[in-house]
Amino acid sequence: AQKITQTQPGMFVQEKEAVTLDCTYDTSDPSYGLFWYKQPSSGEMIFLIYQGSYDQQNATEGRYSLNFQKARKSANLVISASQLGDSAMYFCAMREGDGGYNKLIFGAGTRLAVHP
Amino acid sequence: DAGVIQSPRHEVTEMGQEVTLRCKPISGHDYLFWYRQTMMRGLELLIYFNNNVPIDDSGMPEDRFSAKMPNASFSTLKIQPSEPRDSAVYFCASSPPGLAYEQYFGPGTRLTVT
Numbered sequence: 001a002q003k004i005t006q007t008q009p010g011m012f013v014q015e016k017e018a019v020t021l022d023c024t025y026d027t028s029d030p031s032y033g034l035f036w037y038k039q040p041s042s043g044e045m046i047f048l049i050y051q052g053s054y055d056q057q058n059a060t061e062g063r064y065s066l067n068f069q070k071a072r073k074s075a076n077l078v079i080s081a082s083q084l085g086d087s088a089m090y091f092c093a094m095r096e097g098d099g100g101y102n103k104l105i106f107g108a109g110t111r112l113a114v115h116p
Numbered sequence: 117d118a119g120v121i122q123s124p125r126h127e128v129t130e131m132g133q134e135v136t137l138r139c140k141p142i143s144g145h146d147y148l149f150w151y152r153q154t155m156m157r158g159l160e161l162l163i164y165f166n167n168n169v170p171i172d173d174s175g176m177p178e179d180r181f182s183a184k185m186p187n188a189s190f191s192t193l194k195i196q197p198s199e200p201r202d203s204a205v206y207f208c209a210s211s212p213p214g215l216a217y218e219q220y221f222g223p224g225t226r227l228t229v230t
Contacts, residue, residue, distance in 0.1 A: 043205060045221035046221075103161060104149075
């Protein structure tokens, strides 16, 4: 079974609008972390935001917020006020366990296109 | 602070040749990861080290691939002999320990095997 599922291969949004990128995960471990990374056309992987399984509040980082719904096992990324520079691939990832076991499992990614 | 450094950035080689990819993690990080990214398979973890010791190499495709970390500031991923299907972008990443720490990725090495 897929541990991380990103069901949207591609999304587009109008500049200055908000967009939600979906991510669902599967784990039986009570302790885990969820990450979003951005990969622009230049190829580098850029960390955006992190949510811990025990965090009470949804994570926010500037224009990025993570809509964490634990019961539904979803960790959607919300980008507000989209900019042309947000056009990129976006990957959701999960790390399980809290014993220093640092293996990340990545989803297939969603390609976001921001239109002017 | 310097980020994760990878070399070379691009490598073109002929089938059958040996290829060595290099990585310098961020100072103070004790986890190092090697990933491979292809259109077909996405981002796959090949192997990771903790304190220079390989912890999980279950993602290494086959015996043609080997990775070493002789010290805390250097790691290599070697492919011998290389094959066209090894063409991909290879990323190195490092992180401090702990669940909450993101992995910091290097710029990647784009490998083309002809």
